[in-house]
Amino acid sequence: MQERLGKWLLSWPPLAYLVVFFLLPSLIMMFAAFRYPGDYGGLMPLTSEDPATGKLVLDITLDNWRDYLTLESFVRLVDEPLYIELFIKSLWYATLTTLICIAMGYPLAWLIARSPKKYRDLMLLLVILPFWSNFLIRIYAWMILLGPQSALSKAINLVVTAFGHEPVSLLFTPFAVIVCLVYVHLPFMVLPLYANLEKHDMALLDAAQDLGASAWQRFWKITWPLSLPGVYAGAALVFIPALGMFAVPDIIGGTEGIMIGNLIKQQFLETRDWPFGAVLSIMLTGGVLLMAGLAAAVGRGKQKAKQKHG
């Protein structure tokens, strides 16, 4: 009884909120994937104003729904390899971003979690503080750092020209896109990792050391497996937003910076093709959920296997 009350109290408030302010609104646009775009943007209306009474009348009926609903936007997606290509490119960018974020975020999160208690909150705060400045301004700062006049560019070009190559430009390259993607997402890796690493029991590591395990063994056999939930959470919070990113490639991507997010944004703005935008969004969201489901299933399978052996 109490168990059920607890479950109800815990899960209902967020569930209700998300159903009302996320699921219901999103269903409107999911449904839009099956509609036609309006002549002047938006969607082709399903209602019209009755000239006599001035009231809205529903035009769509059981007989004529084919005039209003269509699968054409889905067909376009399948017909055109271009969009799949773009999706794969974005997947690649997001994966690379996630891996770099793990490599950079893990030592940082570990160090914060192992620092004396009184400094931990401050160190954590320092990780996120830069992100309270404006996004655009931070990217502009990177444009200065990567620009042709910057120390970084000059140093790299010194090396490059010493080897007899043409000087390279860092700004407006895929390299710049990855740097900025890593930058804007790094705290979303560090914070979940920290939240997980903070609770690790140091006694375990001490015991392992006493038994003669090397630092590397201790990390790989104890810390890493225990921190996996944190890694997964961080990876999800970096990978998923990075996959749909459009602002970074827009600003700093040069002539090749386009990701699936840019294409989706274009459908809602310049192209005014909301149905196709909705279809692309469904593909992206569905793809992400599928990957998350697979990852969870694999995780459960591993756990089961472990339990069997154990």
Added chain:
Amino acid sequence: MAKRQSWWLWAAAALAYVFLYLPLVIVVVYSFNDSKLNAEWVGFTLDWYHKLFNNREMLVAARNSMVIGVVSALAATFFGALAGIAMHRYKLRLLPFLVLTPIAIPEILMGVSLLIFFVLLNVTLGMTSIILAHVAFCIGFVAIVVRARMQGMDNSLVEAARDLGATPWQAFRLVTLPQIMPGILAGGLMAFTLSIDDFVITFFTAGVGSSTLPLQIYSMIKIAVTPEVNAISTLLMVLTLCLIVLVSKVSPGALRAE
């Protein structure tokens, strides 16, 4: 824990901090730069701060952003923490799906849907609609962090407390909550960060005269973003930092439950 960390760990972490702060230094330094362009150093000036203090629109937008950020972060942390705990404790189907989807769905689709939804319900667009929208996309971030904190955590403490006669509420407040506090803190920080920096969803859910800082700044893109924005960014960071330090000094338990 007094054990010394290996030097390379320190080096790697220091490098990460440098990476995080390199652009920030530029943001702050250029707020004192005597040039309209965010591009190269010319000379020192306080002009941008002067201009900023006379720019009512920008200040109002900054205030709006702060209010929206704090309220959304608090609400999202509350809902998100509940969701995280629930997802850890019980086998749920719909909630994990609903928590992850707002993160995965393209912002622009979510913005347009929310706008259509609010219009259908006749909700006047403004601060309220922005906050409602922000909470919706922040819940997931908090929930995922809180769950990651709880996974693999020892349940025996809660059971022990219950065995000793604590009510479920007491066990939750005195045992579970302190245990997951770092996760809640991390989630709340993320929610605040997401909220004050959001452009797309805010653009669609904002009403007349309820502009936020990102809305102001993005509309300047076409005409060049001036160092006034660096100035207000700098001020906001300092202000928020002071606020947090103050809160933690006045009530040390506010951020951390031991």
Added chain:
Amino acid sequence: MKKLLLSMSLLASSMAFAADELHLYNWNNYLTEATAKRFEQSCKCKLVQDYYGDNEEMLAKLAAGAKGYDIVVPTGFAVQTLIGQKGAAPLDKAQLSNLKNINPGYMGGFFDKANTYSVPYAFTTTVLGYNETQLQKAGVLDKANSWALIFDPAVVSKIKGKVTVLDSQRELMAAALMYLGYPANETDPAKWKQAQQVILKAKPYWAAFNNQSYIKELTVGNAWVSLGYSNDLFQAQQDALKAKRPFKLNFSLQQEGNTLSMDNLVILKDAPRKDLAHKFINFMLDGKNAAELTNEVGAGNPNQAAMPNVKPEITKLSAIFPSKEALPKLQQLQDLNGKQRRELNKLWSEIKLK
């Protein structure tokens, strides 16, 4: 839940309509502070501005049903869209006594032939801005008056990596079409394909598609040529002068033709305060008020009564105030239909991905 929503919306609405307020949905920095203040004094009301950075953003927001704005400032093709969406309110010309100030040459644009809904406000041309000093060194300065500067591989290869173009499907395609000798509003898919090929051949020599920071890149000297809007390039030129750069920036029309973007004042159909909106439009049609915008941001001005008040150094610039001979070569982009937009988007995605 519904009750809560209702009470919240009531609260919000009671706050929003407290006084006589005119809500202007405008581009940022497209109305000077001095003008806004004087209008507030003359109408004894409050002028509240919200901003957008792009026509399409504003259109999408209105298409989704956002309400409460009185006036928007759409570019020509977007006026066409607004009228098509039935979102614009007809103007009451009896209240616009200053309408006679507009140069008749700018009245009756293709998007609103009788100016039933729209009044021209200001315009820009889409042109090439360039670093004269560097182009001279590269030996291509004589090509600056032609689109060949950015499209002809033989020319653009000499300034490789120093060119930025607008990240706009319409503007870039229009430029490529005009380079090929077609009208900017050409919609024949075969000709679009040709234009796409032109862009693809030139793309390897460009540094970026850039809407955001080309002013900056030009002024600092990172970029030597930028396809951009005349008022932005004017700003870059002024900034470079002020910073005493060792090079000279300039911008000029291309001989094959350029696009002209006319921004207009339009009252929305569901505007809460049409009375104040008319007052505002009439106020802005006054020569003195209209001139202030041009003097501050370097936008072209269709108001002939404004001309005596515009700084002479601005009226001299041909890309801002085109001569009588150049005027016929300036074309305004028309709105595309849904099918054309899809086609264009596909071509554009290919350009970006290849």
